[in-house]
Amino acid sequence: MYEKHIMICGATGCLSSGSNQIAEALTEELESRGIRDKYRLVMGGCPGFCEVGPIIVIFPDEVFYCRLKTKDMAELVEQHLIGGEIVERLLYKGPDVDAPARFYDSIPFYSKQRFNVLRNSGVIDPESIDEYIMRGGYRALKRALEMDSQAICDEVKDAGLRGRGGAGFPTGMKWGFTNKAPGPKKYIVCNADEGDPGAFMDRSILEGDPHAILEGMLIAGKACGADEGYIYCRAEYPLAIKRLRTAIEQAKEYGFLGNNILGYDFNFKMNIKEGAGAFVCGEETALLASIEGKRGMPRPRPPFPAQVGVFGKPTTINNVETFANVPLIVREGGAEEFKKVGTEGSKGTKVFALAGKVRNTGLVEVPMGITIEEIIFDVGGGIQGGREFKAVQAGGPSGGCIPQDLINLPIDYDSLTQAGAIMGSGGLVVMDDRTCMVDLAKYFLSFTQKESCGKCTPCREGTKRMLEILERITEGEGKPEDLDTLDSLAHSIKDSALCGLGQTCPNPVLTTIRYFRNEYEEHINEDYCQSGICKPLFQYLIDQDNCTGCRACVRACPVEAIEGEKKEPHEIIQDLCTRCGSCIEKCRQDCILITRVGSEADVGN
Amino acid sequence: MSSEAEAAVLNQDIDLSQVDSIIEPYLGRKEMVIPILQKVQEHFGYLPRPAMEHVARRMRIPLSRLYGVTTFYAQFKLKPLGRNIIRVCKGTACHIQGSPKISERIEEILDVESGDTTDDLRFTLEEVACIGCCALAPVIMINDDPHGRLTQDKLKDILDSYE
Ligand SMILES: Cc1cc2nc3c(=O)[nH]c(=O)nc-3n(C[C@H](O)[C@H](O)[C@H](O)COP(=O)(O)O)c2cc1C
Numbered sequence: 180m181y182e183k184h185i186m187i188c189g190a191t192g193c194l195s196s197g198s199n200q201i202a203e204a205l206t207e208e209l210e211s212r213g214i215r216d217k218y219r220l221v222m223g224g225c226p227g228f229c230e231v232g233p234i235i236v237i238f239p240d241e242v243f244y245c246r247l248k249t250k251d252m253a254e255l256v257e258q259h260l261i262g263g264e265i266v267e268r269l270l271y272k273g274p275d276v277d278a279p280a281r282f283y284d285s286i287p288f289y290s291k292q293r294f295n296v297l298r299n300s301g302v303i304d305p306e307s308i309d310e311y312i313m314r315g316g317y318r319a320l321k322r323a324l325e326m327d328s329q330a331i332c333d334e335v336k337d338a339g340l341r342g343r344g345g346a347g348f349p350t351g352m353k354w355g356f357t358n359k360a361p362g363p364k365k366y367i368v369c370n371a372d373e374g375d376p377g378a379f380m381d382r383s384i385l386e387g388d389p390h391a392i393l394e395g396m397l398i399a400g401k402a403c404g405a406d407e408g409y410i411y412c413r414a415e416y417p418l419a420i421k422r423l424r425t426a427i428e429q430a431k432e433y434g435f436l437g438n439n440i441l442g443y444d445f446n447f448k449m450n451i452k453e454g455a456g457a458f459v460c461g462e463e464t465a466l467l468a469s470i471e472g473k474r475g476m477p478r479p480r481p482p483f484p485a486q487v488g489v490f491g492k493p494t495t496i497n498n499v500e501t502f503a504n505v506p507l508i509v510r511e512g513g514a515e516e517f518k519k520v521g522t523e524g525s526k527g528t529k530v531f532a533l534a535g536k537v538r539n540t541g542l543v544e545v546p547m548g549i550t551i552e553e554i555i556f557d558v559g560g561g562i563q564g565g566r567e568f569k570a571v572q573a574g575g576p577s578g579g580c581i582p583q584d585l586i587n588l589p590i591d592y593d594s595l596t597q598a599g600a601i602m603g604s605g606g607l608v609v610m611d612d613r614t615c616m617v618d619l620a621k622y623f624l625s626f627t628q629k630e631s632c633g634k635c636t637p638c639r640e641g642t643k644r645m646l647e648i649l650e651r652i653t654e655g656e657g658k659p660e661d662l663d664t665l666d667s668l669a670h671s672i673k674d675s676a677l678c679g680l681g682q683t684c685p686n687p688v689l690t691t692i693r694y695f696r697n698e699y700e701e702h703i704n705e706d707y708c709q710s711g712i713c714k715p716l717f718q719y720l721i722d723q724d725n726c727t728g729c730r731a732c733v734r735a736c737p738v739e740a741i742e743g744e745k746k747e748p749h750e751i752i753q754d755l756c757t758r759c760g761s762c763i764e765k766c767r768q769d770c771i772l773i774t775r776v777g778s779e780a781d782v783g784n
Numbered sequence: 785m786s787s788e789a790e791a792a793v794l795n796q797d798i799d800l801s802q803v804d805s806i807i808e809p810y811l812g813r814k815e816m817v818i819p820i821l822q823k824v825q826e827h828f829g830y831l832p833r834p835a836m837e838h839v840a841r842r843m844r845i846p847l848s849r850l851y852g853v854t855t856f857y858a859q860f861k862l863k864p865l866g867r868n869i870i871r872v873c874k875g876t877a878c879h880i881q882g883s884p885k886i887s888e889r890i891e892e893i894l895d896v897e898s899g900d901t902t903d904d905l906r907f908t909l910e911e912v913a914c915i916g917c918c919a920l921a922p923v924i925m926i927n928d929d930p931h932g933r934l935t936q937d938k939l940k941d942i943l944d945s946y947e
Pocket residue numbers: 341342343344345346347348350370371372373374375458459460461462463464496497498499501604678679680
């Protein structure tokens with residue numbers, strides 16, 4: 180028996196802030212004291228709060244330590260593990276708490292969250308099937324195996340589960356189509372391609388709780404009459420793939436995969452396919468082509484995958500998070516529980532990857548219907564550096580931005596669509612007054628333009644023309660008629676593109692024009708980018724009243740474009756300045772101003 | 785990379801028996817070409833033309849179709865890569881935290897464009913969309929090491945630490 184379980188976050192975020200070194204230091208410390216055997220160390224899944232990583236959580240005490248350094252380990256062992264006293268210095272501190280916070284419920288980041296899908300993440304060892312089973316795992320599968328296929332579909336439909344991969348199609352209904360499709364051979368596919376650049380929910384679920392995905396897929400298999408599954412995972416997620424392989428081996432050993440599962444007349448075989456780096460392969464028909472070893476090009480629907488899917492057979496394809504919800508619903512009384520959370524049209528919770536200029540970045544799971552304000556200010560702790568909130572981008576390159584005015588919008592599938600964005604996969608990127616909305620639109624469009632597979636003309640050519648216009652605007656060559664041209668191109672592409680990639684890729688442009696038209700007009704008519712991003716459209720000036728003459732910017736400038744004596748206000752030589760922004764990174768007085776080209780030093784903006 | 789440097793590497797001998805042992809378990813299963821190519825690339829570091837021709841022949845897939853698949857997916861490389869791979873994250877979080885400035889500075893320091901390899905084969909510079917540590921944006925990954933919360937002035941030292 181162990182005295183304590185020590186969970187060290189081993190997800191990508193914390194690994195990059197050094198959790199491996201922390202684990203080594205801790206192990207060494209325990210070994211040198213000869214007490215290594217008393218503790219169970221687990222490199223676990225993600226507790227979500229990547230901003231303050233590396234993180235260690237100690238059970239059963241439920242103490243959350245963060246921002247750890249290797250040199251903290253001796254104290255942690257001495258004072259907490261041996262002495263039984265909490266090391267206050269290493270607890271969470273921040274402007275949002277009065278005193279150092281001990282555990283989840285006293286840390287504001289967690290207080291509005293509700294863990295369904297992430298229930299096991301950071302709590303169990305993702306490489307141990309026993310721990311998954313101890314937390315109630317595979318019980319829903321057993322129940323499903325005693326149910327009639329259609330009854331499972333109906334139960335999931337009745338719970339109100341909608342697909343978490345983007346479009347929000349009712350999952351039970353989708354299963355029903357596959358179940359009714361004729362033929363003995365059917366497939367279940369898990370879409371783990373997670374293409375949205377700036378989102379990593381699916382990855383954390385795969386890394387933190389892989390058995391939940393397997394169980395969800397098995398239940399879907401029973402509901403649809405399928406006996407084989409594919410998990411299509413991005414090759415960029417090696418850890419997720421490794422954990423899935425381990426989970427599959429364990430499930431086979433325990434009789435959850437294979438023939439006559441748990442003694443019932445139900446067989447299931449699981450395969451993993453690694454993607455090879457193409458955003459469009461997240462689109463379901465392209466994904467199916469890719470599984471078959473072809474170029475991942477989408478095809479028109481109908482026929483839908485439920486009729487003609489992998490290798491021409493009826494196929495149900497769902498997102499990772501969708502599958503992770505399934506065991507919660509299908510267990511005894513689960514559907515009723517599930518329905519209690521959420522809004523009329525969107526039940527349950529949603530996992531978001533909260534990133535950008537928000538203080539608390541990381542992975543959050545919140546009830547559907549929570550407002551943007553609550554997510555950004557309560558969970559997210561507000562904007563970094565106390566700057567001004569400008570907008571949040573929801574749904575990645577297929578989504579749109581939601582401005583400050585709509586901060587009270589409750590988030591669900593329908594409200595987001597109305598605002599011009601989409602739920603998408605769940606990326607939420609927060610932007611402040613230093614983010615240029617025209618540049619953002621250009622960024623997303625250049626992404627989709629590169630990823631366009633080239634099969635249909637509206638998407639292939641249309642995105643290119645739109646991108647050219649945006650490039651011109653950000654270079655100071657915008658024309659007054661550009662906005663109308665963008666608008667009309669955007670609508671033609673939306674109406675005529677073959678697949679979801681083309682149909683949704685104009686959204687970031689349309690929403691930024693809708694909510695930030697003034698910024699576009701400023702770029703076009705006044706040659707000014709107020710956020711200081713589009714290089715030809717602004718200049719830096721040093722605020723002569725506040726510059727203390729510390730020379731930090733002089734040293735930072737790679738082209739020697741700043742001059743000035745120590746303790747005297749410095750000045751920028753505009754002809755030399757390349758607007759690389761090195762000085763702004765270094766100035767502690769916040770006195771590098773973004774101004775219109777040609778303004779004079781003392782005039783400011 | 786200059787054309788001479790490229791020619792030197794491209795003319796290396798390619799041991800096809802290795803390719804054979806990769807293909808063996810999948811013979812006759814055309815849907816497995818992507819995993820095969822992934823393994824061939826893992827072995828050689830890229831997809832040499834002779835290896836491609838060999839896969840095409842043994843799998844009875846037209847070479848043109850094989851190249852069709854290869855060029856569709858970003859993962860496949862037709863040219864040899866440098867000893868160290870720099871991946872600059874071009875995800876949304878990194879973009880708004882200034883990744884364009886980071887890649888500009890790296891291009892300047894190494895005198896290489898994104899997607900290309902330095903003449904001494906020391907670095908290949910690539911872009912990726914989201915490494916999954918957006919909390920640390922802007923992020924670059926060199927080989928398997930992520931470097932987060934970057935500013936332009938940290939880059940030189942980081943790059944210098946790779947041989
Ligand atoms: C361009 C494009 C990219 C997509 N990328 C993903 C993705 O990365 N992950 C995902 O689950 N669904 C993605 N989808 C949605 C899928 O086509 C599909 O609707 C989804 O996997 C269905 O699962 P769900 O019903 O559980 O949401 C994408 C769609 C489009 C058009």
